Amino acid sequence: MFNGFSHSVMGASHEKRGIVCQDSSAYKVGNGFAVAVVADGHGSKKHFRSNIGSKCATEAAVETVERFFEDPDLFDESIKKNYKRVIRMIEKQVLMLWNEKVLKHLEENPVTIDEKHMFEHKDFIEIPPESYYGTTLVCAVAARDYTFGFQIGDGSLVAVFADGETSQIIDYEESNPANITASMCNAMASTMFDEFFVENKKLLSFFVSTDGLYTSFGSDRDFLDYHTIIAGQLPNIEAFMPSLKNNLVKRSHYGTEDDISLSCIYDAELAVEDNGVIKEKIAANKREAAERKAKLLNKQ
Numbered sequence: 001m002f003n004g005f006s007h008s009v010m011g012a013s014h015e016k017r018g019i020v021c022q023d024s025s026a027y028k029v030g031n032g033f034a035v036a037v038v039a040d041g042h043g044s045k046k047h048f049r050s051n052i053g054s055k056c057a058t059e060a061a062v063e064t065v066e067r068f069f070e071d072p073d074l075f076d077e078s079i080k081k082n083y084k085r086v087i088r089m090i091e092k093q094v095l096m097l098w099n100e101k102v103l104k105h106l107e108e109n110p111v112t113i114d115e116k117h118m119f120e121h122k123d124f125i126e127i128p129p130e131s132y133y134g135t136t137l138v139c140a141v142a143a144r145d146y147t148f149g150f151q152i153g154d155g156s157l158v159a160v161f162a163d164g165e166t167s168q169i170i171d172y173e174e175s176n177p178a179n180i181t182a183s184m185c186n187a188m189a190s191t192m193f194d195e196f197f198v199e200n201k202k203l204l205s206f207f208v209s210t211d212g213l214y215t216s217f218g219s220d221r222d223f224l225d226y227h228t229i230i231a232g233q234l235p236n237i238e239a240f241m242p243s244l245k246n247n248l249v250k251r252s253h254y255g256t257e258d259d260i261s262l263s264c265i266y267d268a269e270l271a272v273e274d275n276g277v278i279k280e281k282i283a284a285n286k287r288e289a290a291e292r293k294a295k296l297l298n299k300q
């Protein structure tokens with residue numbers, strides 16, 4: 001029933017400066033569920049292992065969701081009774097597993113002399129070890145007749161429903177509190193998540209992405225239309241993937257030059273059945289975009 005894909009590209013600015021890609025992405029289709037996840041390692045100096053932190057975050061999210069779905073029937077029953085409590089339990093488990101993973105990595109790979117040389121000694125000893133691995137996390141899960149997800153830090157969750165409606169489930173600004181670093185490494189991380197739960201609405205596809213994708217668009221409308229276009233290609237996704245990967249690279253080079261990650265899960269049968277509806281929506285979006293452009297030109 002479910003299928004998916006994920007891809008990460010290095011930002012143009014990272015290529016110029018010789019910095020590794022700090023994004024990670026993953027997806028998994030399991031028994032009664034599918035999960036898509038992306039993570040964006042922080043770029044500041046004290047998060048010098050954030051590329052590893054982001055990989056640990058995607059792994060922790062996938063492994064935790066899979067564990068909760070060991071008995072899909074039992075999980076369906078519990079989340080429908082109290083979705084807030086269940087999702088918060090998942091968030092806490094993801095955090096715990098992420099901390100275990102990064103601290104295990106640190107134990108096996110102590111901080112090197114070169115890494116320490118970036119700091120004054122007094123500054124380095126004040127950095128909590130988990131901060132070396134600081135990262136955001138965005139996760140979406142599709143199940144039998146509901147979807148849910150959560151995120152900490154910036155990034156986007158976009159749902160495309162069977163009727164062609166495309167929605168950014170959590171507003172971009174909501175997940176980025178003012179003056180606070182919303183991060184997996186924050187001491188108050190468990191209180192910094194945003195989450196959602198949608199029941200009894202036919203989901204065609206779910207996309208999660210790091211902020212490098214969102215910021216490469218001029219408007220929210222263009223950003224949402226982009227996902228509708230991808231949804232229209234899902235029945236032929238293998239043939240479409242090279243074009244999509246090339247587009248993500250171009251968006252990094254001509255946009256904010258940041259790393260970009262995109263992960264998707266979708267209902268493979270519905271993608272075929274409703275392809276005509278999605279193609280009609282894409283055509284309508286193009287007409288509306290042309291009308292908006294014409295209005296702007298008339299104002300000038």
